[in-house]
Amino acid sequence: MTLTPAKKITVGVLGATGSVGQKFVQLLADHPWFEIASLAASGRSAGMPYQEAVAWLGPSAMPEGMARMNVQACEPDLPCRLVFSALDAGVAGEVEQKFARAGYIVVSNARNHRLDPDVPLLVPEVNSDHLAMVEHQRFGGGMIITNPNCSTIGLVIALKPLADAFGIRGVSVVTLQALSGAGYPGVPSLDILDNVIPFIRDEEEKMQAEPLKILGDYSNGSVTNADLRVSAQCNRVGVADGHLECISVKLANGASRQDLRDAWQHFRGEPQRLKLPMAPLKPIYYLEGESFPQPRLHRNLDKGMAVSIGRLRECTVFDYKFVAVSHNTVRGAAGGAILCAELLVQKGYTD
DSSP, X not given: OOOOOSSOEEEEEETTTSHHHHHHHHHHTTOSSEEEEEEEEOTTTTTSBHHHHOOOOOSSOOOHHHHTSBEEESSSOOSOSEEEEOOOHHHHHXXXXXXXXXXXXXXXXXXXXXXXXXXXXXXXXXXXXXXXXXXXXXXXXXXXXXXXXXXXHHHHHHHHHHHHHHOEEEEEEEEEEOGGGGOSSOSOHHHHTTOOBOOOTTHHHHHHHHHHHHTSEEETTEEEOOSOEEEEEEEEOSOSSOEEEEEEEEESSOOOHHHHHHHHHTOOOHXXXXXXXXXXXXXXXXXXXXXXXXXXXXXXXXXXXXXXEEEEEEOSSXXXXXXXXEOTTIIIIIHHHHHHHHHHHHTTTTO
């Protein structure tokens, strides 16, 4: 049963002028539970109206109430307790700790604290039980919760039903990642036009490490990493939004193709049980078309929060291979972090 807050919870956005920060502003503008009270960014933007501080990239007009709001510095004196961090990794680690020590709840999209032993690396449908790690954090009244890498999120949602039903021993994934994942202004046009760039800094390392924690077992305040190997190859392609991943899996136990389809199609998580506002009706949609899924056609499925899977077939090296698509700036960034915050509310951590 969903426990709707009696009144909207005031929130702030750190790094509000960047591309992910703007996506937070867009998604939070009409959120039924949250209300933006503060927009914060670097010192050069502090004091300016948001509409002057930001080069707005959204597909719709800037929310009117945000346009005139003055940008504040990223200091823990904001009139809210919950903040979403879209800060660059170069500054996020220290700033987020400062906010947490001052009693703030920080839901972060940055990489800095993802693998800290007492910080949840959360995908609510996959490992909602890991949220209890915050009770063992070192920040006093504050806490940090992290959202995984954008490409990791689509991968682990696709893997979770298979891990639960059959066990997984190994994964090979090749990603074709959208330009928006590089932020703004992103990749120079002369690098990406008529081209694919077979390197994204630190991306393969993240994809090989983060799933082990997310799919690991939580007990007594800590996570034991999942016993599997992940090999990743990451490529930047000329697509605006939506990461496509070609995934091969080695299962621990035998299963038919129909068994895998059934596992995906019946998969639901805690956000679906609780009917959280940002949650998709189904985390996974299996598509039958022989050339599906595709980023342009399927990235916005179910509010941009679902993972589309297709092309399931047997693999001559592993057991099965398939293709997955997820929206990297919605499910993989701001939308996923908002879903984490909704789960925090439902579990009583914002009281």
